[in-house]
Amino acid sequence: MPIKVAYQATIEYMQILDEQGGLDAKLARDTLTDDQVVMLYEHMSMCRRLDEIAFKLQRSGRLGTYPQNMGQEAIASVALAARPQDWMVPCYRENAALYLHGLPPEMILLHWMGDERGNQIPEGLNITPMSIPIGSHMLHAAGIGWAARIRGDDQVAFTFFGDGATSEGDFHEACNFAGVMHAPVVFICQNNQWAISTPRSKQTRSETFAQKGIAYGLKVRQVDGNDIFAIFRAAREAVADALKGQPTMIETLTYRLGDHTTADDARRYRDPAELEAARKRDPLIRTRKYLESKDLWSADQEEAMIERNKAQVDDIVARATNIEKPKTTDIFDAMFATIPPELARQRDTMQTNSLGQFPQQETLRRGATAHSPTQSPAHA
Amino acid sequence: MANLTLVQAINLALTQEMEADESVVLLGEDVGLNGGVFRVTEGLQQRFGEHRVVDTPLAESGIMGAAIGLAMNGIKSVPEIQFEGFLGPAYDQLVNHAARYRSRSRGAITVPMTVRVPVGGGIHAPELHSDSPEAIYAHTPGLKVVMPSSPYDAKGLLISAIRDPDPVLFFEPKRIYRAFREEVPEDEYTVPIGKAKIVEEGTDVTVVTWGAMTIQCINAMDSLPEDLSVELIDLRTIYPIDVETIVESVSKTGRCVVAHEAPLTAGLGAEISSLVQERCFLHLEAPVQRVTGFDTFMPYYKMELDYLPEAPRVAEAIAACAAY
Incomplete structure (x- = not known):
């Protein structure tokens, strides 16, 4: 009997917008419009500003421990592929996607200011509170997507997590449940190369994180995680597949430009040269270069945007800061319906x-x- | 009315709630075609289809986590964990997620889920199939914990649990799954969560228990002298515990015995003893007695009856408490 190949798989990597702002026009066809790219650039810039201010608020004692999102803003593109009724089941480094899906930005500040009202998602928004322990929330996304399928609702659940989370058992159970139940779920692994001080190389011996999804029958794909076009295209295709009962896992290759949180100091374990190289791949830089190359953006527009972002972020900070202290009775009243x-x-x-x-x-x-x-x- | 075992009463409750509310979905290992390892869900997949009685992969954390997600998005999920000893892998999902969602989202996200779990010893089962972990979950804020001791209560409590807007851990004492039958109304009815039941009224000693131990306590009472009047309370709900019924009873009798299968230290008996001494201090005629499992592992089945606080041990404790 000849030995046969029982299974063989390949994983596609997709980059559409390169580090110099060059676009693969063929792959970019029917993805983001010029207006959407401008909007995403402005949004990502606002998120960067908010992230920097949150860091300063922590350093001045007005915010608790805060995990910076810096460098991972391109994840916002997922929200453009999502429909309003779709769910976002996040970790804590995809703020840019949550804001674009409708989450008031002050809620995330409020959360890190030690106030549960930051998790009190407004009615009508299908977003779950940021999940703090690693890896356990993807199962909720599997259940949420499965529920949509049982009820016949036209909904997809997006769930976000880091490279480290794929080592947790719940990640595997979530992929398995989504696969077996044909649940409309999109697993998005933001591979930012570091889990606090543990580098990607010590997290897994797998060549990619995406391939872990193959074991569970998920459609998988790896994309440049700092490329708004590639993320959008992969996410939009994943939505179409999800609605046919085929869950997807997307690995986005990105980089955590900041520390793990404000309580961490990455200089203790990370080569500065690696960080410098990663800075050149910043999603903001390449998106701006692209816009300028297409005459869609100017120095004047940049200046005006910076002013707008300052005002907007000030306003967000004021809303988070000026809220009255919660009532102590809330901790009791929130426990049960009765x-x-x-x-x-x-x-x-x-x-x-x-x-x-x-x-x-x-x-x-x-x-x-x-x-x-x-x-x-x-x-x- | 029908004369039903506890298993049949639970099956009836599930059937009726699934009939009444199409958002009720059962899931777990072997709950579908096989009807569950104890046959509690027998016939339900045939009746309601594979989408509502779902055989899942063999993964307790997955079952619990997915059931949480289902409940967050409009499904009243009823996961089954096959034995209480398998709650371990699901502990994180139950305690750190199901229990916390309402509070941490300040009511924006709720988890109307009923987790069914066979519990307790006495059926000659293998390792990790005979434990009594109810105190662990009573100590977890955000969970309601229920354990019926009769077919009638099992049906009424399960219907209450499924209709409850918060997560309920519904322990089913497997030793009495088929131990006896009881008249159970065919109509739907509820037994409220949080209310204990006075099984027998008495004036000399209060005995507080729940689950399969209720039967051991009844047997113990049968062996005691007739002039010793024992009031037997079946908690039915472990959390929220019905303090009022206990306090009222002990204030009357002045004596209290707590009986449970779980180990002694930091068991629920300790909680009840505290409640009694705090609120019935001046009524007490004797120290509160605890008749429980030992601070050991539940032994393999050759010695399980040496571990379990069977009727003679309970009777001895009641008599000693009365004589003090």
């Missing part, structure tokens, strides 16, 4: 000790003391 009596007691007294809380016991004690100190009060 608060159980004992929890209501804790809320109303802000006490967990018992003395003084049960008048019947007090009366008994006083009664016992007054009448017969030696007799068991129960029989008094």
Whole structure:
């Protein structure tokens, strides 16, 4: 018997907009319009500004630990491929996509200011709160997409995670469930090369992260993660496939230009030369170069945009900062649809000790003391 | 009315809720064609189809996480975890996600999910098929924890759980799945979550228990002298615990025995003892007694009845408490 090939796979890598702003016109056909590229450039620039300001707010003590998104703004392109009814099930380095899907930017600041109201997604927006532990939220996306299929709803669930998350068991279970259930889910692995201090090379021996999806019957593809055209095209194709019951995994090759969070210092473990090389691949630089090469952008426009972004970011920061402190009772009232009596007691007294809380016991004690100190009060 | 076992009562509750609400979806390992390893979901896939009674891959975290996602997007998911010992892999999803979503999103996202889990020992099962982890989940904010001890309550509590807008962990005591039958109304009815049941009224000692231990306690009471009047409380809901019923009873009897299968240390008996001493201190005639499993692992089945607090141990504790 000859040995046969049981399975063989290839993984396509797609780049449409290169680091110098050069566009592959053929691949770019029917993707982003000029207006959309301008809008994305302005949006990504605003996100960069907001990210920098958030960093400064942390350093000046007005914001808690914050994970910078710097360098990964091109992920916003996914939101252009998504329809309003689609779900975003994020981690915390795709803010640019969430804002474009409708999330008020001050909510993310509010979250990192230690306020749960930053997760109180407005009604009508299908976005889940940022997932802080790594890798567990992709299963929710699998369930959300599956629910849409059961109910016959025209919805796709996008879920975002990093390279490190693919080492978590839940990532594999999520891919497997989405595959088996034909759930309309798009898994987006933002491979930014680092999981805090663990480099991509120590995260997996696989040649790509995308290939992990193949094992679960997902359609997979690797794209330049700093290329708004490639991300858009891959995401749009993934939506079409998802609606046919075929989930996709997209690996976006990008780079975390900042530290893991404001509590981290990447200089302890990262070669400065690597960072310098990555800066040249910045999505903002290449998008601007492209726009300028097409005469769609000028120095004057850039200047005007910077002013607009400053004002907009100031406004976002003010909204996050000027909100009144939440009520302590919120922590109790948010637990269940209907608060159980004992929890209501804790809320109303802000006490967990018992003395003084049960008048019947007090009366008994006083009664016992007054009448017969030696007799068991129960029989008094 | 029909004379049903606990398994049949649960099956009936699932059938009726699935009939009444097409957003109710069951999922788990072997729950479909096979009807579940205990046959609790027998016939439901044939009746409601593969899209509503779903055989899943063998992955507890996956089942729990996907069930959370389903519940977040309009499906009342009812995942089954085959045995309580397999909750381990799903613990993170249940405790860190299902339980927390409402609070962390300040009500924007809710998880109306009912997790069905066979629980407890006494059926000669293999390792990790006989534990009683209810206290762990009672200690988890955001989860409701339920454990019926009779077919009637099982049906009514399960219907309440499925209709509850928050996640409910529904433990099914496997030792009494088929131990006895009871009249169960065919009509839909609910038993409220958070309300204990006084199984027998009494005046001398209060016995607090739940799940399969309720039957052991009844047997214990049968072996005690007739002039010893025992009030037996079946909690039915582990969280939120019905403090009022316990306190009212112990205030009357002045004596309290708590019986559970789970280990002693930091078990639910400790919580109940605390509640009783805090609120019935001046009524107490004796120290609160705990009759529980030991702080060991549930042994393999040759010795499981040595571990479990069977009726004689319970009877001894009740008698000692009464005599104190």
